[in-house]
Amino acid sequence: MLKRKRVSPAPFLHGSKSSHGKRKRTGKGEKGNSKKTRAAKSKGLIRYGINIKGVVQGVGFRPFVYRLAHDIGLNGYVRNTINGVDIEIEGSHKKIVGFVKRLQIQKPRASRIDKISILDLEPKSYKRFSIRKSRVGKGFTQISPDIATCEYCLEELNDRKDRRYEFPFINCTNCGPRYSIILKTPYDRKNTSMKRFVMCKDCAAEFTEVADRRFHAQPDCCVDCGPRLFLYTLAGTKVICKDPIIKTAELLKRGKIVAIKGLGGFHIACDAANDKAVRTLRYLKKRPTKPFAIMVKSSDLTKIIDITEYEKELINSPVAPVMLVRKKGKIICESVAPNNPYLGVMVPYAPLHHLLLKHIPYLVMTSGNIQDEPIVTDDDEVAEKLRSIVTHFLTHDRTIINRCDDSIGFYLPNRGFSIIRRSRGYAPSYIDLPYSVKPSLATGPYLKNTFTLANRCEAYISPHIGDLDNIETLKFFDEMVKKYKRWFRIEPEMIIHDLHPDYLSTKIAKKMRGEKIAVQHHIAHVVSCLGEHGVLDKAIGIAFDGTGFGTDGKIWGGEFFIGDLGDQKRVGHLEYLPLPGGEASIMKPYRIALAYLYKLLGSSAAQSGKGRSRLAAAKKISQLAPSREIKMITRMVDLDRSVVYTSSMGRLFDCVAAMLGLIQEITYEAEAAINLEYIVRSGVSAGYPYALELIEPLVIKIEPMLGAIVKDIEKGIPNSVIAAKFHNTVAAFSLNVTEKLSTLYRVKKVCFSGGVFQNRYLLNLMIAKFEKAGFEVYFHHKLPTNDGCISYGQVIYANSVERRT
Numbered sequence: 001m002l003k004r005k006r007v008s009p010a011p012f013l014h015g016s017k018s019s020h021g022k023r024k025r026t027g028k029g030e031k032g033n034s035k036k037t038r039a040a041k042s043k044g045l046i047r048y049g050i051n052i053k054g055v056v057q058g059v060g061f062r063p064f065v066y067r068l069a070h071d072i073g074l075n076g077y078v079r080n081t082i083n084g085v086d087i088e089i090e091g092s093h094k095k096i097v098g099f100v101k102r103l104q105i106q107k108p109r110a111s112r113i114d115k116i117s118i119l120d121l122e123p124k125s126y127k128r129f130s131i132r133k134s135r136v137g138k139g140f141t142q143i144s145p146d147i148a149t150c151e152y153c154l155e156e157l158n159d160r161k162d163r164r165y166e167f168p169f170i171n172c173t174n175c176g177p178r179y180s181i182i183l184k185t186p187y188d189r190k191n192t193s194m195k196r197f198v199m200c201k202d203c204a205a206e207f208t209e210v211a212d213r214r215f216h217a218q219p220d221c222c223v224d225c226g227p228r229l230f231l232y233t234l235a236g237t238k239v240i241c242k243d244p245i246i247k248t249a250e251l252l253k254r255g256k257i258v259a260i261k262g263l264g265g266f267h268i269a270c271d272a273a274n275d276k277a278v279r280t281l282r283y284l285k286k287r288p289t290k291p292f293a294i295m296v297k298s299s300d301l302t303k304i305i306d307i308t309e310y311e312k313e314l315i316n317s318p319v320a321p322v323m324l325v326r327k328k329g330k331i332i333c334e335s336v337a338p339n340n341p342y343l344g345v346m347v348p349y350a351p352l353h354h355l356l357l358k359h360i361p362y363l364v365m366t367s368g369n370i371q372d373e374p375i376v377t378d379d380d381e382v383a384e385k386l387r388s389i390v391t392h393f394l395t396h397d398r399t400i401i402n403r404c405d406d407s408i409g410f411y412l413p414n415r416g417f418s419i420i421r422r423s424r425g426y427a428p429s430y431i432d433l434p435y436s437v438k439p440s441l442a443t444g445p446y447l448k449n450t451f452t453l454a455n456r457c458e459a460y461i462s463p464h465i466g467d468l469d470n471i472e473t474l475k476f477f478d479e480m481v482k483k484y485k486r487w488f489r490i491e492p493e494m495i496i497h498d499l500h501p502d503y504l505s506t507k508i509a510k511k512m513r514g515e516k517i518a519v520q521h522h523i524a525h526v527v528s529c530l531g532e533h534g535v536l537d538k539a540i541g542i543a544f545d546g547t548g549f550g551t552d553g554k555i556w557g558g559e560f561f562i563g564d565l566g567d568q569k570r571v572g573h574l575e576y577l578p579l580p581g582g583e584a585s586i587m588k589p590y591r592i593a594l595a596y597l598y599k600l601l602g603s604s605a606a607q608s609g610k611g612r613s614r615l616a617a618a619k620k621i622s623q624l625a626p627s628r629e630i631k632m633i634t635r636m637v638d639l640d641r642s643v644v645y646t647s648s649m650g651r652l653f654d655c656v657a658a659m660l661g662l663i664q665e666i667t668y669e670a671e672a673a674i675n676l677e678y679i680v681r682s683g684v685s686a687g688y689p690y691a692l693e694l695i696e697p698l699v700i701k702i703e704p705m706l707g708a709i710v711k712d713i714e715k716g717i718p719n720s721v722i723a724a725k726f727h728n729t730v731a732a733f734s735l736n737v738t739e740k741l742s743t744l745y746r747v748k749k750v751c752f753s754g755g756v757f758q759n760r761y762l763l764n765l766m767i768a769k770f771e772k773a774g775f776e777v778y779f780h781h782k783l784p785t786n787d788g789c790i791s792y793g794q795v796i797y798a799n800s801v802e803r804r805t
Contacts, residue, residue, distance in 0.1 A: 044092055046090070046093055046096065047088060048088070048090075048120060049086070049088050049119040050089060050100070050116065050119075051086055051087075052103075052115070053115040054084065054111065055110070056085045056142075057143075058218070059111045059144055060110070060111075060217075061085055061108055062085065063131070063213075063216070065087060066131050066211075067211065068102055070129060072091070072098055072102075073095060074090065077126075078131055079131065080134035080135070088126075090124060100116075104116075108174055109317075109318055110144070110147040110318040112429070131210055143179055143428050145179050145428070146176070146180050146349075147318045148317070149170070149171070149176070150172065150318075152172065152213060153172055163202070163223070167351065168350075169226045169227050169351060169352075171217060172213045173213060173217045177398075178219075179404060179428055180263050180400050180404055182401060182402065184487070193401050200222060200224045202222065207220050227396045228396060228397055230244060230396065231244040232393055232395065234386075244394055245352070245394070248356065248392070252269060255270070256270070257389060257390050257391060258270070258390055258392045259368050259394070260393070261352075261394060262350050264404030264405065264423075265376060265404065266368030266377065266381075266393070267365040267366060267367065267368050268364075269363050269365050270363070270364045272294045272296075272363055273362050278333055284388060284389045285389055289338055289339075289671065290667065290668040290671070291338075292365075292366045293346060293364070293406065294332060294346075294365060295345075295357065295362075295363045295365040296345060296346075296347065296361065296362050296363075298347045300361055300362075301345065304327060305325040305345055306325065306326045306327075306328050314409075314417055316347060319424075320346055320348075320349035321406065321409050322344045322406050323409060323410060323411070324342045324343070324409070324420075325342060325345055325410075326343075327341065327342060336364060340678060368382070370385050370386070370389075372470055373385070373472040374465075374472055377400040402480075402483070403463075404423050404424045404463045405464050406424050407419065407422055407424050407425050407426055408421040412760060412763065418758075418763075418785065421464050422461065423463040427462065428463070428487070430459055431461060431783070432457055432458065433457045434534045434565060435457065435536075435565075436457050437454050437457075437795060438494055440454045440455070440493070440494040440496060440798065441481070441494070441512070442496040442794035443495070444465075444791035444794070446468050446469070447467050447468075447547075448784070448788050449466060449477065449505060451484075452791035452792050453481070453484045453490050454490070459795060461783075461791065461792055465477050468504040468505055474508075478508075493514050494514055494517060494799070494802070495512045495513075496516075497517075497518055498790070499518045503549075517798040517802070519794045521548030521549060522543035522548045522556055522557075523793070524791075524794045524797060525545070525548075525753035525790065525793060526561050527796050527797045528780075528790065529541070529751040529779065530564070530565055530751055530778065530796075531793065532780060532782050532792070533751070533778045535751070537749070538564050539750060540560065540562055541559075541751050542559070542561075542734060542752050543754045544650070545557050545649065545787070546648055546650030546669075547586075547650070554576060554646065556573065556647050556648070557574075557646060557648025557650055557754075558574030559572070560697075560741065562741060562745050565796050565797065567804070570697055572696075572697050572698035572737045573697055574648070574700050575699050575700060575701050576646065577595065577646060577647075577651075577702075579592065579648075579651065580595045580636045582642075582644045585651075586666070589655065589665075590625050590658040591629075591633055594625065594630060595633055595636075595643070597659075597710075598633070598637050600702070601707060650755065650756055653670075653672065655706075656723075657676040659709060659710075659713065662676060674759075676726070677723075677760075677762070679723050680724045681721050681723070684725060685728065686725050686728065687729040688704065688708040688709065689704035690704050690729060690732075692740075705726075730762060731765045735766070735769050735770060738770065738775065742775070748774060749776045750775045751777070751779065752767075752778070757785045758786060763779065
């Protein structure tokens with residue numbers, strides 16, 4: 001293997017000669033004065049060793065390099081290694097410059113180049129360019145995520161003359177299942193769920209032909225040798241029909257609810273234009289208001305959403321995520337995403353989806369699971385778990401080895417993609433760490449759990465696991481930890497967990513072998529954002545979310561920090577306020593409003609008393625809660641019993657939403673805050689007063705703000721204006737605190753992390769205000785800003801602390 005000296009490929013890109021210094025001689029018997037070397041030099045030949053890291057295996061990268069080298073007229077070889085892809089390239093300097101440029105510009109669509117290392121070598125007079133056998137050694141090979149159907153396969157899928165016409169499992173080196181079918185590494189057919197399907201003569205010929213698009217495409221198959229589709233009733237009776245896809249479409253058009261097996265699990269599907277079917281699904285799935293994702297052909301996107309060109313590019317990318325895009329028109333029934341300006345939309349990413357959408361244009365495609373459990377992957381699970389929801393299921397005989405939910409995100413204009421759930425299309429690709437770490441496993445948070453297995457400079461983040469509050473999700477967590485350790489050959493020496501002693505992720509960690517380190521929730525948030533961007537120096541970190549166990553035993557969530565990757569100091573927060581009944585109040589936001597108003601404005605605000613504004617607030621709240629419950633909550637606050645104290649920004653959003661009468665009880669996480677965001681009136685610049693305690697840690701006092709909101713309610717100011725003023729106030733006091741900290745600590749970098757920053761109105765507003773004030777702003781792109789980023793931050797912080805001790 002080449003000895004590598006990591007250098008920039010910039011000399012090639014600018015057309016200049018390499019400035020790497022003296023040539024390095026590597027390999028047995030290589031001598032600079034050999035006849036072969038002298039002959040090569042006399043012809044003006046030069047040779048370079050190139051190593052490429054990233055998503056470059058299982059995505060057609062080697063055949064691409066082979067064809068590119070042949071097209072340009074260069075010799076050498078390409079092969080997979082444990083470090084990515086190795087290339088030795090030999091020819092004239094001009095041709096190699098063109099090769100390196102085109103390598104990066106024309107790379108396969110599903111690939112991702114993270115690093116290129118280039119090494120000068122003595123010429124060797126290669127006679128041709130070849131694809132060499134992979135060098136695996138004692139390391140491991142990267143595993144590609146599942147990839148959406150490529151344009152070439154789609155052409156064949158719709159070509160009546162092609163032998164794979166309407167074949168629902170068509171794939172090639174550019175697309176198809178990868179992660180979801182792999183049993184073990186290396187990624188060879190015998191190590192996947194395709195091992196039972198023996199290639200026919202034609203497929204085998206494609207598989208071994210270097211110039212073919214299906215060269216070494218491990219899931220390669222056709223109608224003669226590949227998987228088959230079946231349609232069953234829930235009772236297990238096979239539906240006899242000519243085409244299971246057409247029959248499924250007929251059922252959906254009649255308002256039936258059907259489970260459909262995809263790449264990483266089953267979806268539950270119904271007609272997105274059929275209000276009765278959608279409402280029935282909501283009732284059966286016990287999901288009264290949370291939006292459903294829908295699937296639609298790319299050509300139909302503009303009929304139902306206002307989509308920008310960049311959003312269209314993202315939604316049609318190899319990842320094919322669910323994108324939250326502003327809806328338009330009335331084709332999709334309102335019950336798909338009630339009281340919501342956005343639709344969660346994805347395009348078909350498996351051939352089966354493309355074929356189904358030929359017959360029914362708009363489908364609800366929600367995760368095939370019962371509430372809070374992992375997505376189901378096999379027929380038996382459908383019969384057991386989904387029996388009260390679906391009438392039929394469309395399935396196939398290619399086993400799903402690794403379940404994987406759809407990824408979700410949204411686009412911020414001029415600021416890029418922001419991911420909400422990182423799963424299909426991303427997992428199990430690694431994310432770079434800002435420095436080398438020891439073998440580590442971070443077990444992550446309680447909600448929206450992911451874990452991170454890390455070693456050296458690579459962090460392997462699990463797909464979305466879910467909330468760790470049931471036995472099925474715990475089994476999924478354990479299963480994936482074992483698989484990641486086996487795939488990536490990392491045996492963790494350090495086990496990192498949340499500070500909360502009662503989180504299931506903490507309890508799991510404490511049973512594992514290795515050094516145990518606890519990391520506070522919001523510190524992990526801040527460090528994850530800094531680490532994602534490679535910020536090594538001090539920055540101000542703002543962590544706004546719903547819940548996180550603090551070092552003082554209280555519940556944090558509206559936090560300001562100063563520090564770097566291994567040293568974070570809490571320097572500001574929202575004032576502590578009572579949460580009556582703890583978690584119970586989160587489900588009933590009116591309880592939070594009652595407690596906050598009572599604590600800050602006195603009993604007259606929560607019961608009766610002096611002041612018209614306070615009476616108006618009491619009247620508003622009394623409409624949301626029985627008088628007996630109001631008395632119970634105020635007594636709990638008076639006696640300081642059965643309450644926990646929180647500085648949570650998420651709970652403040654809940655409080656204001658309840659004050660405005662937007663919601664009484666939530667049916668999914670952050671529903672109250674989401675409703676508050678969605679009613680914001682644009683063009684409102686005013687805000688509300690607030691106060692600051694200027695002794696560190698700075699404390700934001702919200703009594704003036706809540707009092708002003710009460711007055712606006714009394715005046716009859718529209719809820720949309722109040723919501724806008726509230727958001728403006730959050731942005732204003734955040735900037736005020738940050739500017740004071742910046743002056744004190746001489747820091748101009750700031751990062752945002754936490755679930756509250758999924759609020760795109762607030763995020764856009766704060767970015768604009770902070771940048772205008774001269775701050776360098778960082779927020780998440782590669783990782784979710786919600787708790788899906790926690791395990792990555794845990795790894796970085798724990799290793800940073802250890803490095804300093």
